[in-house]
Amino acid sequence: MRILVGVKRVVDYAVKVRVKPDKSGVVTEGVQHSMNPFDEIALEEAVKLKEKKLATEVVAFSLGGPKSAEILRTALAKGADKAVHVQVSEAEAAKVEPLHVAQALQKLLEKDKFDLVFVGKQAIDDDASQTAPLLAGLLDWPQALYASKVEEGGAGFLKVTREIDGGLDTVKVKLPAVLSADLRLNEPRYATLPNIMKAKKKPLQNIPIKDLGVEIKSQTSILEVSEPPQREAGGFVEDVPALVNKLKEKGFVKN
Amino acid sequence: MSTPEACPMADPYWAFYWPGGQAMTRFILDHRKTFGGKHVIDFGAGCGSASIAASLVGASRVLVNDIDQYALLATLLNFRLNGVSVNNVSFSQENLLEKDLVVKNFFAESDEEKFIILGDMFYDSDFAASLFAFLKRSQKSSGTRVFVGDPDRHPLTEKRSLESYRTKFEKRLVAEYSLPGYVIREHYGFNTAKVFELVF
Numbered sequence: 001m002r003i004l005v006g007v008k009r010v011v012d013y014a015v016k017v018r019v020k021p022d023k024s025g026v027v028t029e030g031v032q033h034s035m036n037p038f039d040e041i042a043l044e045e046a047v048k049l050k051e052k053k054l055a056t057e058v059v060a061f062s063l064g065g066p067k068s069a070e071i072l073r074t075a076l077a078k079g080a081d082k083a084v085h086v087q088v089s090e091a092e093a094a095k096v097e098p099l100h101v102a103q104a105l106q107k108l109l110e111k112d113k114f115d116l117v118f119v120g121k122q123a124i125d126d127d128a129s130q131t132a133p134l135l136a137g138l139l140d141w142p143q144a145l146y147a148s149k150v151e152e153g154g155a156g157f158l159k160v161t162r163e164i165d166g167g168l169d170t171v172k173v174k175l176p177a178v179l180s181a182d183l184r185l186n187e188p189r190y191a192t193l194p195n196i197m198k199a200k201k202k203p204l205q206n207i208p209i210k211d212l213g214v215e216i217k218s219q220t221s222i223l224e225v226s227e228p229p230q231r232e233a234g235g236f237v238e239d240v241p242a243l244v245n246k247l248k249e250k251g252f253v254k255n
Numbered sequence: 256m257s258t259p260e261a262c263p264m265a266d267p268y269w270a271f272y273w274p275g276g277q278a279m280t281r282f283i284l285d286h287r288k289t290f291g292g293k294h295v296i297d298f299g300a301g302c303g304s305a306s307i308a309a310s311l312v313g314a315s316r317v318l319v320n321d322i323d324q325y326a327l328l329a330t331l332l333n334f335r336l337n338g339v340s341v342n343n344v345s346f347s348q349e350n351l352l353e354k355d356l357v358v359k360n361f362f363a364e365s366d367e368e369k370f371i372i373l374g375d376m377f378y379d380s381d382f383a384a385s386l387f388a389f390l391k392r393s394q395k396s397s398g399t400r401v402f403v404g405d406p407d408r409h410p411l412t413e414k415r416s417l418e419s420y421r422t423k424f425e426k427r428l429v430a431e432y433s434l435p436g437y438v439i440r441e442h443y444g445f446n447t448a449k450v451f452e453l454v455f
Contacts, residue, residue: 051439051446058444079443081409193262194271195443201379202409203416 001055001175003046005080006105006119006131007039007062009071013124023224025094026125035071037188038120040078042181044188045150046118047079054152055116057081061108063101065093069204076199077191083204084108092209092216098130100216105131106138107212114176116158121146121180132180144173146182269301269326271441275375276304278432278448279404283308283372285430290314294365296358298351299376303330305404309372310339317344318361324348352389355396362397369397374404380419383410387422391455401453406434406445425454 011017012032019026035043049055060075062068063086072083086104088096105117122129136143144160153159153172162169163182173179191199209216237243247253264270283290283305291313297306298320306319307330319330327346334341349357362369371393377383393399403411410416411426430450439446 047444050444053446077443081444082413189443192441193267194273194441197266197268197271198273198375198378198408201382203380203413 001049001115002057002059002113003049003055003116003118004059004061004105004108004114005039005043005046005075006101006117007043007060007071007075008036008101008120008123008125009033009062009064009068010036010123010125013037019225019227023226024222025225028094033067033071035074036120036123036125038122038124038181038183040120040188041183041185042118042120042179043075043078043080044186045147045181046116047189048186049150050079050081059084059114061086061105063096063104063209064088065090068093072204073199074191076202076204077196078189079195080202082202085204085206086209086212087206088209088216095216095218097219098126098128098134099219100214101131102134102138103214104209104212105135107214108207109139116175116177116179117141118179118181121182129180132178136178139176139178141176141178142173143178143180144171145180147179148182148184150179150185264325266323267325268299269303269321269323269329272302272304272438273375274406274434274438274442274445274448275373275377275404275408276301277374277404277434277438278406278430278450279372279374279402280304280308281432282402282404282430282450283312287312289368290370293367293370294318294362295370295372296320296351296361298371298373300330301326301374303333305372305374306330306344307334307337307339310334310341310344315343315365315367316361318347319344320347320349320351322348322350352385355389355392358393358399359396362393362399369399370402371399372402372404375406375408377403377405377410378408380410380413380416383416384420384422387420387424387453387455390453391422391424394455401455402429403451403453404448405451406442406448411451422455427452427454 012034017026046058050058058080060080060083062072119132146162147160148163149161151159157172292315294316295309295314296318300306300319300321306317309317390401405411431447
Protein backbone atom coordinates (compact mmCIF):
# COMPACT_ATOMS: atom_id res chain seq x y z
CA MET A 1 0.00 0.00 0.00
CA ARG A 2 1.39 3.40 -1.00
CA ILE A 3 0.15 6.39 0.98
CA LEU A 4 0.10 10.02 -0.09
CA VAL A 5 -0.17 12.40 2.86
CA GLY A 6 -1.18 16.03 2.41
CA VAL A 7 0.64 18.48 4.69
CA LYS A 8 -0.16 22.17 4.75
CA ARG A 9 1.99 25.03 5.97
CA VAL A 10 -0.10 27.13 8.35
CA VAL A 11 0.40 29.80 11.01
CA ASP A 12 1.63 27.93 14.09
CA TYR A 13 -1.13 26.98 16.52
CA ALA A 14 0.62 28.78 19.38
CA VAL A 15 0.74 32.13 17.57
CA LYS A 16 -1.83 34.74 18.54
CA VAL A 17 -3.21 35.71 15.16
CA ARG A 18 -3.75 39.36 14.31
CA VAL A 19 -6.16 40.69 11.73
CA LYS A 20 -4.72 42.99 9.05
CA PRO A 21 -5.80 46.63 9.41
CA ASP A 22 -7.69 46.48 6.08
CA LYS A 23 -9.59 43.38 7.33
CA SER A 24 -8.62 41.37 4.23
CA GLY A 25 -7.09 38.54 6.23
CA VAL A 26 -4.67 37.78 9.04
CA VAL A 27 -1.05 38.85 9.32
CA THR A 28 1.24 36.08 8.06
CA GLU A 29 4.50 38.00 7.48
CA GLY A 30 7.12 37.41 10.13
CA VAL A 31 4.87 34.92 11.91
CA GLN A 32 5.97 31.42 12.97
CA HIS A 33 4.54 28.77 10.64
CA SER A 34 4.44 25.00 11.03
CA MET A 35 2.73 21.89 9.74
CA ASN A 36 -1.04 21.85 10.19
CA PRO A 37 -1.48 19.76 13.39
CA PHE A 38 -4.20 17.56 11.86
CA ASP A 39 -1.91 16.80 8.91
CA GLU A 40 0.78 15.83 11.40
CA ILE A 41 -1.67 13.29 12.80
CA ALA A 42 -2.39 11.92 9.31
CA LEU A 43 1.34 11.66 8.62
CA GLU A 44 1.96 9.93 11.95
CA GLU A 45 -0.68 7.33 11.15
CA ALA A 46 0.80 6.72 7.71
CA VAL A 47 4.29 6.20 9.17
CA LYS A 48 2.78 3.86 11.78
CA LEU A 49 1.12 1.86 8.98
CA LYS A 50 4.54 1.60 7.36
CA GLU A 51 6.15 0.45 10.60
CA LYS A 52 3.41 -2.19 10.88
CA LYS A 53 4.30 -3.26 7.32
CA LEU A 54 0.79 -2.45 6.09
CA ALA A 55 2.21 0.34 3.94
CA THR A 56 5.30 0.15 1.73
CA GLU A 57 5.85 3.84 1.09
CA VAL A 58 4.74 7.16 2.54
CA VAL A 59 4.95 10.23 0.31
CA ALA A 60 4.31 13.71 1.71
CA PHE A 61 2.59 16.28 -0.50
CA SER A 62 2.24 20.01 -0.11
CA LEU A 63 0.81 22.69 -2.36
CA GLY A 64 2.20 26.09 -1.50
CA GLY A 65 4.82 28.78 -1.87
CA PRO A 66 8.59 28.26 -1.58
CA LYS A 67 8.46 27.92 2.20
CA SER A 68 6.28 24.82 2.00
CA ALA A 69 9.53 22.96 1.30
CA GLU A 70 10.44 23.41 4.99
CA ILE A 71 7.25 21.66 6.00
CA LEU A 72 8.04 18.81 3.61
CA ARG A 73 11.54 18.47 5.12
CA THR A 74 9.88 18.16 8.51
CA ALA A 75 7.56 15.49 7.10
CA LEU A 76 10.62 13.59 5.80
CA ALA A 77 12.26 13.85 9.22
CA LYS A 78 9.09 12.45 10.77
CA GLY A 79 9.23 9.35 8.61
CA ALA A 80 7.91 10.11 5.12
CA ASP A 81 10.04 8.43 2.44
CA LYS A 82 9.65 11.05 -0.27
CA ALA A 83 8.06 14.43 -0.77
CA VAL A 84 6.31 16.22 -3.59
CA HIS A 85 6.07 20.01 -3.60
CA VAL A 86 3.50 21.44 -5.97
CA GLN A 87 4.80 24.97 -6.31
CA VAL A 88 2.83 28.19 -6.52
CA SER A 89 4.10 31.73 -6.12
CA GLU A 90 3.87 33.53 -2.79
CA ALA A 91 1.01 35.64 -4.18
CA GLU A 92 -0.91 32.62 -5.47
CA ALA A 93 -0.36 30.76 -2.18
CA ALA A 94 -2.65 33.20 -0.39
CA LYS A 95 -5.43 32.41 -2.86
CA VAL A 96 -5.26 28.60 -2.73
CA GLU A 97 -8.57 26.97 -1.84
CA PRO A 98 -9.34 23.34 -0.99
CA LEU A 99 -10.62 22.71 -4.53
CA HIS A 100 -7.23 23.61 -6.00
CA VAL A 101 -5.49 21.22 -3.62
CA ALA A 102 -7.96 18.46 -4.48
CA GLN A 103 -7.46 19.11 -8.21
CA ALA A 104 -3.66 19.03 -7.86
CA LEU A 105 -3.90 15.77 -5.91
CA GLN A 106 -6.19 14.32 -8.57
CA LYS A 107 -3.65 15.19 -11.29
CA LEU A 108 -0.80 13.67 -9.29
CA LEU A 109 -2.79 10.48 -8.77
CA GLU A 110 -3.26 10.17 -12.53
CA LYS A 111 0.55 10.01 -12.91
CA ASP A 112 1.50 8.07 -9.81
CA LYS A 113 -0.50 5.23 -8.28
CA PHE A 114 -1.42 5.48 -4.60
CA ASP A 115 -3.79 3.31 -2.56
CA LEU A 116 -4.55 5.86 0.10
CA VAL A 117 -4.65 9.63 0.37
CA PHE A 118 -4.52 10.79 3.97
CA VAL A 119 -5.01 14.40 5.10
CA GLY A 120 -5.93 16.21 8.29
CA LYS A 121 -9.64 16.69 8.92
CA GLN A 122 -9.15 20.42 8.52
CA ALA A 123 -6.42 23.04 8.42
CA ILE A 124 -6.27 25.31 11.44
CA ASP A 125 -6.03 28.46 9.31
CA ASP A 126 -9.19 28.32 7.16
CA ASP A 127 -10.96 25.42 8.96
CA ALA A 128 -12.53 24.50 5.63
CA SER A 129 -12.54 20.69 6.02
CA GLN A 130 -13.10 20.32 2.29
CA THR A 131 -9.96 18.86 0.70
CA ALA A 132 -10.66 15.21 1.56
CA PRO A 133 -14.33 15.10 0.51
CA LEU A 134 -13.66 17.15 -2.65
CA LEU A 135 -10.86 14.80 -3.66
CA ALA A 136 -12.96 11.70 -2.97
CA GLY A 137 -15.66 13.23 -5.15
CA LEU A 138 -13.29 14.12 -8.00
CA LEU A 139 -11.76 10.64 -7.99
CA ASP A 140 -14.98 8.81 -7.22
CA TRP A 141 -13.13 7.02 -4.41
CA PRO A 142 -14.69 6.03 -1.08
CA GLN A 143 -13.92 8.29 1.86
CA ALA A 144 -13.61 7.82 5.61
CA LEU A 145 -13.43 11.19 7.31
CA TYR A 146 -12.62 12.16 10.92
CA ALA A 147 -10.78 8.89 11.55
CA SER A 148 -9.93 8.15 15.18
CA LYS A 149 -8.70 4.62 14.51
CA VAL A 150 -7.34 2.93 11.37
CA GLU A 151 -6.96 -0.85 11.18
CA GLU A 152 -6.48 -3.61 8.65
CA GLY A 153 -9.89 -4.52 7.17
CA GLY A 154 -9.08 -7.62 5.13
CA ALA A 155 -7.49 -7.74 1.68
CA GLY A 156 -8.02 -4.45 -0.12
CA PHE A 157 -9.91 -2.84 2.77
CA LEU A 158 -9.29 -0.69 5.83
CA LYS A 159 -11.43 -0.60 8.94
CA VAL A 160 -11.83 2.98 10.06
CA THR A 161 -13.45 4.27 13.24
CA ARG A 162 -14.88 7.75 12.79
CA GLU A 163 -15.78 10.32 15.41
CA ILE A 164 -19.26 11.61 14.76
CA ASP A 165 -21.73 13.61 16.86
CA GLY A 166 -23.61 10.58 18.15
CA GLY A 167 -20.50 8.54 19.05
CA LEU A 168 -18.31 6.29 16.97
CA ASP A 169 -19.01 5.05 13.47
CA THR A 170 -17.00 2.08 12.22
CA VAL A 171 -16.75 1.64 8.46
CA LYS A 172 -14.96 -0.76 6.17
CA VAL A 173 -13.55 1.23 3.30
CA LYS A 174 -12.36 -0.21 0.01
CA LEU A 175 -8.97 0.87 -1.28
CA PRO A 176 -8.07 3.13 -2.98
CA ALA A 177 -9.67 5.60 -0.58
CA VAL A 178 -9.42 9.06 0.93
CA LEU A 179 -9.06 9.38 4.71
CA SER A 180 -8.96 12.37 7.02
CA ALA A 181 -7.50 12.31 10.52
CA ASP A 182 -9.23 13.48 13.68
CA LEU A 183 -7.49 14.75 16.80
CA ARG A 184 -7.59 11.53 18.82
CA LEU A 185 -6.17 9.23 16.13
CA ASN A 186 -2.65 9.36 17.62
CA GLU A 187 -0.01 11.59 19.14
CA PRO A 188 2.49 12.69 16.49
CA ARG A 189 6.18 12.08 17.11
CA TYR A 190 8.88 14.72 17.16
CA ALA A 191 11.53 15.03 14.47
CA THR A 192 14.64 13.83 16.33
CA LEU A 193 18.28 14.43 15.37
CA PRO A 194 19.02 11.04 13.75
CA ASN A 195 15.88 11.32 11.63
CA ILE A 196 16.60 14.91 10.63
CA MET A 197 20.16 13.93 9.65
CA LYS A 198 19.17 11.07 7.38
CA ALA A 199 16.11 12.91 6.03
CA LYS A 200 18.20 15.72 4.56
CA LYS A 201 18.90 13.63 1.48
CA LYS A 202 15.49 12.05 0.98
CA PRO A 203 14.01 12.85 -2.44
CA LEU A 204 11.95 16.04 -2.68
CA GLN A 205 10.35 16.51 -6.07
CA ASN A 206 9.27 19.97 -7.25
CA ILE A 207 6.35 20.32 -9.64
CA PRO A 208 5.24 23.78 -10.79
CA ILE A 209 1.45 23.91 -10.59
CA LYS A 210 1.17 24.80 -14.29
CA ASP A 211 2.65 21.37 -15.12
CA LEU A 212 -0.45 19.86 -13.55
CA GLY A 213 -2.76 22.18 -15.45
CA VAL A 214 -4.45 23.46 -12.31
CA GLU A 215 -5.39 27.12 -12.26
CA ILE A 216 -5.62 29.02 -8.98
CA LYS A 217 -8.93 30.72 -9.71
CA SER A 218 -10.85 31.91 -6.65
CA GLN A 219 -14.15 30.16 -5.96
CA THR A 220 -14.94 32.41 -3.05
CA SER A 221 -14.12 35.98 -2.09
CA ILE A 222 -13.41 37.17 1.42
CA LEU A 223 -15.72 40.02 2.39
CA GLU A 224 -14.20 40.77 5.74
CA VAL A 225 -12.03 39.21 8.42
CA SER A 226 -12.55 40.61 11.88
CA GLU A 227 -11.35 40.00 15.44
CA PRO A 228 -13.71 38.13 17.78
CA PRO A 229 -15.64 40.57 20.00
CA GLN A 230 -13.67 41.63 23.06
CA ARG A 231 -14.97 40.27 26.35
CA GLU A 232 -15.67 42.94 28.94
CA ALA A 233 -13.95 42.66 32.29
CA GLY A 234 -16.02 41.10 35.12
CA GLY A 235 -16.14 42.06 38.78
CA PHE A 236 -15.89 40.32 42.15
CA VAL A 237 -18.62 40.13 44.81
CA GLU A 238 -18.03 39.80 48.56
CA ASP A 239 -20.48 37.01 49.41
CA VAL A 240 -23.59 35.15 48.32
CA PRO A 241 -26.15 37.86 49.34
CA ALA A 242 -24.13 40.39 47.32
CA LEU A 243 -24.18 38.01 44.35
CA VAL A 244 -27.96 37.57 44.62
CA ASN A 245 -28.42 41.35 44.81
CA LYS A 246 -26.23 41.80 41.76
CA LEU A 247 -28.24 39.21 39.81
CA LYS A 248 -31.51 40.92 40.78
CA GLU A 249 -30.11 44.27 39.83
CA LYS A 250 -29.16 42.98 36.37
CA GLY A 251 -32.54 41.36 35.98
CA PHE A 252 -31.19 37.79 35.76
CA VAL A 253 -33.18 36.68 38.83
CA LYS A 254 -36.79 37.65 39.50
CA ASN A 255 -37.78 39.07 42.90
CA MET B 256 14.25 17.11 25.75
CA SER B 257 17.22 18.83 24.09
CA THR B 258 16.59 19.93 20.55
CA PRO B 259 18.67 19.08 17.46
CA GLU B 260 19.83 22.72 17.21
CA ALA B 261 21.49 22.30 20.60
CA CYS B 262 23.91 19.69 19.22
CA PRO B 263 27.45 21.16 19.35
CA MET B 264 28.82 19.11 16.44
CA ALA B 265 27.75 19.18 12.81
CA ASP B 266 25.97 16.01 11.74
CA PRO B 267 27.24 13.63 14.41
CA TYR B 268 26.55 10.44 12.48
CA TRP B 269 28.87 8.61 14.87
CA ALA B 270 26.58 9.45 17.80
CA PHE B 271 23.90 6.98 16.76
CA TYR B 272 23.76 3.23 16.46
CA TRP B 273 21.98 3.18 13.09
CA PRO B 274 19.65 0.31 12.17
CA GLY B 275 21.83 -0.66 9.18
CA GLY B 276 24.94 -0.67 11.39
CA GLN B 277 23.17 -2.87 13.90
CA ALA B 278 22.28 -5.41 11.21
CA MET B 279 25.84 -5.37 9.82
CA THR B 280 27.28 -5.85 13.31
CA ARG B 281 24.91 -8.71 14.16
CA PHE B 282 25.70 -10.40 10.84
CA ILE B 283 29.45 -10.31 11.51
CA LEU B 284 29.01 -11.72 15.02
CA ASP B 285 26.84 -14.51 13.56
CA HIS B 286 29.36 -15.32 10.78
CA ARG B 287 32.60 -15.74 12.69
CA LYS B 288 34.08 -18.09 10.09
CA THR B 289 33.38 -15.74 7.18
CA PHE B 290 35.25 -12.80 8.71
CA GLY B 291 37.78 -14.55 11.01
CA GLY B 292 41.35 -14.23 9.72
CA LYS B 293 40.33 -11.78 6.97
CA HIS B 294 41.09 -8.17 6.09
CA VAL B 295 38.08 -5.92 6.60
CA ILE B 296 37.47 -2.27 5.75
CA ASP B 297 34.62 -0.64 7.68
CA PHE B 298 33.66 2.17 5.29
CA GLY B 299 31.99 5.11 7.07
CA ALA B 300 32.45 3.36 10.40
CA GLY B 301 30.50 5.89 12.50
CA CYS B 302 30.43 4.60 16.09
CA GLY B 303 32.57 1.63 14.99
CA SER B 304 30.26 -1.20 16.06
CA ALA B 305 30.91 -3.29 12.94
CA SER B 306 34.68 -2.79 13.31
CA ILE B 307 34.47 -4.00 16.91
CA ALA B 308 32.46 -7.02 15.77
CA ALA B 309 35.04 -7.79 13.06
CA SER B 310 37.84 -7.64 15.66
CA LEU B 311 35.85 -9.82 18.06
CA VAL B 312 35.40 -12.58 15.46
CA GLY B 313 39.14 -12.54 14.75
CA ALA B 314 39.61 -10.49 11.59
CA SER B 315 43.34 -10.34 10.86
CA ARG B 316 43.26 -6.59 10.07
CA VAL B 317 40.50 -4.03 10.40
CA LEU B 318 40.66 -0.62 8.76
CA VAL B 319 38.27 1.77 10.48
CA ASN B 320 37.42 4.49 7.98
CA ASP B 321 35.37 7.65 8.42
CA ILE B 322 35.87 11.16 7.08
CA ASP B 323 34.74 12.57 10.45
CA GLN B 324 37.59 12.54 13.00
CA TYR B 325 35.06 12.39 15.84
CA ALA B 326 33.82 9.10 14.44
CA LEU B 327 37.32 7.66 14.68
CA LEU B 328 37.66 8.92 18.25
CA ALA B 329 34.23 7.56 19.16
CA THR B 330 35.21 4.21 17.65
CA LEU B 331 38.45 4.11 19.64
CA LEU B 332 36.51 4.86 22.82
CA ASN B 333 33.96 2.17 21.96
CA PHE B 334 36.75 -0.39 21.45
CA ARG B 335 38.02 0.46 24.95
CA LEU B 336 34.54 0.40 26.50
CA ASN B 337 34.02 -3.06 25.05
CA GLY B 338 37.44 -4.26 26.18
CA VAL B 339 38.50 -5.08 22.61
CA SER B 340 42.14 -4.66 21.60
CA VAL B 341 43.07 -2.32 18.75
CA ASN B 342 46.32 -4.19 17.97
CA ASN B 343 45.02 -5.32 14.57
CA VAL B 344 43.11 -2.15 13.92
CA SER B 345 44.13 0.91 11.94
CA PHE B 346 42.24 4.16 11.59
CA SER B 347 41.87 6.25 8.45
CA GLN B 348 40.18 9.59 7.92
CA GLU B 349 40.76 9.53 4.14
CA ASN B 350 37.91 9.87 1.72
CA LEU B 351 38.43 6.41 0.25
CA LEU B 352 36.33 7.24 -2.80
CA GLU B 353 39.36 9.21 -3.98
CA LYS B 354 42.03 6.91 -2.55
CA ASP B 355 41.78 3.61 -4.37
CA LEU B 356 45.45 3.04 -3.58
CA VAL B 357 44.84 3.00 0.20
CA VAL B 358 42.28 0.25 -0.32
CA LYS B 359 44.50 -1.67 -2.72
CA ASN B 360 47.54 -1.50 -0.42
CA PHE B 361 45.53 -2.56 2.62
CA PHE B 362 44.15 -5.60 0.84
CA ALA B 363 47.50 -6.41 -0.84
CA GLU B 364 48.77 -7.66 2.54
CA SER B 365 46.31 -10.55 2.53
CA ASP B 366 45.90 -13.69 0.44
CA GLU B 367 42.56 -14.45 2.08
CA GLU B 368 39.11 -13.16 1.14
CA LYS B 369 38.74 -9.40 1.50
CA PHE B 370 35.75 -7.47 2.76
CA ILE B 371 34.35 -3.97 2.63
CA ILE B 372 31.46 -3.56 5.04
CA LEU B 373 29.07 -0.62 5.09
CA GLY B 374 26.48 0.01 7.81
CA ASP B 375 23.70 2.42 6.88
CA MET B 376 25.74 4.33 4.29
CA PHE B 377 23.01 4.58 1.68
CA TYR B 378 20.83 7.57 2.53
CA ASP B 379 21.69 9.86 -0.38
CA SER B 380 21.29 8.58 -3.93
CA ASP B 381 23.96 10.92 -5.39
CA PHE B 382 26.49 9.73 -2.84
CA ALA B 383 25.33 6.14 -3.38
CA ALA B 384 26.07 6.48 -7.09
CA SER B 385 29.75 7.36 -6.47
CA LEU B 386 29.97 4.75 -3.73
CA PHE B 387 28.83 2.00 -6.10
CA ALA B 388 31.50 3.03 -8.64
CA PHE B 389 34.17 2.88 -5.92
CA LEU B 390 32.97 -0.51 -4.65
CA LYS B 391 32.99 -1.90 -8.17
CA ARG B 392 36.58 -0.72 -8.73
CA SER B 393 37.64 -2.33 -5.49
CA GLN B 394 35.83 -5.56 -6.31
CA LYS B 395 37.49 -5.71 -9.73
CA SER B 396 41.02 -4.88 -8.51
CA SER B 397 41.16 -6.70 -5.16
CA GLY B 398 38.36 -9.24 -5.45
CA THR B 399 36.64 -7.59 -2.49
CA ARG B 400 33.34 -8.92 -1.20
CA VAL B 401 30.94 -6.14 -0.29
CA PHE B 402 28.39 -6.40 2.53
CA VAL B 403 25.83 -3.72 3.31
CA GLY B 404 23.56 -3.33 6.35
CA ASP B 405 20.49 -1.23 5.55
CA PRO B 406 16.87 -0.80 6.73
CA ASP B 407 15.61 -0.29 3.14
CA ARG B 408 16.38 3.38 2.73
CA HIS B 409 15.40 4.89 -0.60
CA PRO B 410 18.76 4.74 -2.45
CA LEU B 411 18.68 0.93 -2.21
CA THR B 412 14.95 0.42 -2.74
CA GLU B 413 13.42 3.21 -4.80
CA LYS B 414 13.00 2.23 -8.44
CA ARG B 415 13.89 5.68 -9.75
CA SER B 416 17.15 5.70 -7.75
CA LEU B 417 18.10 2.15 -8.72
CA GLU B 418 17.54 2.91 -12.39
CA SER B 419 19.64 6.08 -12.20
CA TYR B 420 22.89 4.38 -11.15
CA ARG B 421 25.40 3.92 -13.95
CA THR B 422 27.16 1.21 -11.96
CA LYS B 423 24.95 -1.86 -12.13
CA PHE B 424 25.00 -4.49 -9.42
CA GLU B 425 23.14 -7.41 -7.97
CA LYS B 426 21.76 -7.03 -4.44
CA ARG B 427 21.65 -10.42 -2.67
CA LEU B 428 19.70 -10.52 0.59
CA VAL B 429 21.68 -12.59 3.09
CA ALA B 430 19.98 -11.71 6.38
CA GLU B 431 17.06 -9.75 7.82
CA TYR B 432 16.72 -8.82 11.49
CA SER B 433 13.77 -7.43 13.43
CA LEU B 434 14.75 -4.17 15.06
CA PRO B 435 14.31 -3.83 18.82
CA GLY B 436 11.37 -1.64 19.89
CA TYR B 437 13.54 1.26 21.02
CA VAL B 438 15.29 1.32 17.64
CA ILE B 439 11.97 1.41 15.80
CA ARG B 440 10.92 4.29 18.03
CA GLU B 441 14.17 6.13 17.37
CA HIS B 442 14.42 5.60 13.60
CA TYR B 443 11.09 6.39 12.03
CA GLY B 444 9.53 4.19 9.41
CA PHE B 445 11.61 1.01 9.74
CA ASN B 446 11.00 -2.21 11.62
CA THR B 447 13.64 -4.53 10.17
CA ALA B 448 17.18 -4.11 8.89
CA LYS B 449 18.72 -6.26 6.18
CA VAL B 450 22.18 -7.35 5.14
CA PHE B 451 22.90 -7.54 1.41
CA GLU B 452 25.91 -8.74 -0.49
CA LEU B 453 26.53 -6.49 -3.48
CA VAL B 454 27.94 -8.14 -6.57
CA PHE B 455 29.14 -5.87 -9.37
